[in-house]
Amino acid sequence: MPEDVMVPAGDYKLVKQFRREQEKRRKKDLPWSKRIFDIDEHTLFGRTAWAWFRIVGFYLVLYSIIILIVAFWIGIFMLAIIDPHKPRWLKGPPGLSMVPYNSSAISFYEHLMGEVIPIADGIDAFLNKLNDDAIEFFNECNQDEMWGYVSRQPCVFIKLNKVIGFQPETYDTQDDLPKEVPSGLDETLRKYGPTPKIWITCEVTKGPQPEIVFFPGPYYEASEKMTGVQRVVAVQMNNMPTNSEVHFSCKVWARNIPIDNKFQGKGQLKFAMHVRVDTAMERADPPAEMNTTAASVVTVPMATQPEIKPEDRRGGLELPPAPPKEDDAKDRNLDEAKAEPMTEPPS
Structure with a gap:
């Protein structure tokens, strides 16, 4: 087994x-x-x-x-x-950005070109990237070729950022507007409506009240394919006060763009502008006598001008007299010999 x-x-x-x-x-x-x-x-x-x-x-x-x-x-x-032509990940509503500085404060000296030129160059670079002849489109805001920053009419550009597939839902009638809209938006809607638009409002929250003008108007043309200048609004502050900080608050109004006051760029932008001027330069005016003298010099013909003497070339200053010439020791001894004749000593 x-x-x-x-x-x-x-x-x-x-x-x-x-x-x-x-x-x-x-x-x-x-x-x-x-x-x-x-x-x-x-x-x-x-x-x-x-x-x-x-x-x-x-x-x-x-x-x-x-x-x-x-x-x-x-x-x-x-x-x-x-589909490669549609967004792969859905995003929220578009945010806001601002040019020349996407920050909360714009401060500059209007008489210092070293501070104004970089601001103007930044605006030009931003508008050239739009590829929509944007500089000519906003030319009315650029009368001084520096976007108003040397003529106390500075312009800022508020851009509605792009979100693929976002379809804005607009307020098309006055009855649709929410209660918290600032006064004057109903009149703006009556003036520029009833075509679909995303409205924008700007108001001063602190400081003097300059005049606020929008180019081309206080709105964005609402469509799913907003491109180029359709996403940008120029805000010009006319008669901007100097040496005083002015605070602004700008908001966009659409049904599906909520306004979050806690976060910058979510339906609203807050910024401050301070146009600085050196008061000492404003007071430094030349006296009237100097101006009159300068004008008279220019108008005098060449034939009637008096002959300039050599002593006048010194500017009318009298030179001190020349110091006395010191005699040599030999000359001094000869003079003494002539003054006192020599005699023989006593024997």
């Missing part, structure tokens, strides 16, 4: 089970340093170098295959299923 068919009798353990328990007991009795690295068995954490190579290679191949499969299906989803 074969041994594998034999049924053991009595209380004993099988050889394999006994060997396993004996191996476990031996490993349990090993010190911790032997468990980490056993130089006799050539093992690291209980595995030989060949065992580590096999297990690391297995997981590298496994995860590489998983990554390739995932990348394959993502590529098909992004390139074949989603």
Whole structure:
């Protein structure tokens, strides 16, 4: 009868089970340093170098295959299923940005071209990027060729940022306007309506009240494909006070563009402008006598001008008299000899 068919009798353990328990007991009795690295068995954490190579290679191949499969299906989803002309991720309403400085304060000296020219250059660069002949479009705001920053009529440009797929929902009648709109917007809607427009309002919150003018008007032409100058409104402050900081608040009005007063650019923009003028330069006017003299010099003909003498070239200043010439010692001795004749001494 074969041994594998034999049924053991009595209380004993099988050889394999006994060997396993004996191996476990031996490993349990090993010190911790032997468990980490056993130089006799050539093992690291209980595995030989060949065992580590096999297990690391297995997981590298496994995860590489998983990554390739995932990348394959993502590529098909992004390139074949989603339309490349439509946004892949939906965003919220568009924000607002401002030029020349997208910051909360604009301060400059109007008589210092070193401060005005960089502002004008920044505006020119922004308008050239619109690729819509924007400089000519807003030419009415650039009468002094410096966008009003040397004539106390500075212009700022408020841009409605682009969000692909955003369709504005506008206020087209006066009854649609919310209660919190500033006074005067209903009159603006009556004047420029009823075509769909995103309205913009600007008001002074602190400081003197300059006149605020919008170019081409206080609105953005509302459409899904707003491009170029359709996304920009120029705001000009006429008769801007000097040496006084004026705070402005501009808001856009549309049904699906909420106004968040806590965050700059979310439906509203707040900024301050400070036109600085050196008062000492304003008071430094030349006296009337100097102006009259200068004018008379210019109008005198060349033929009637008096002859200029050499002594007049010194500007009318009298030079001090020349110092007396010192005599030499020899001349002084000769003079003394002539004054007192020599006599013989008494014998």
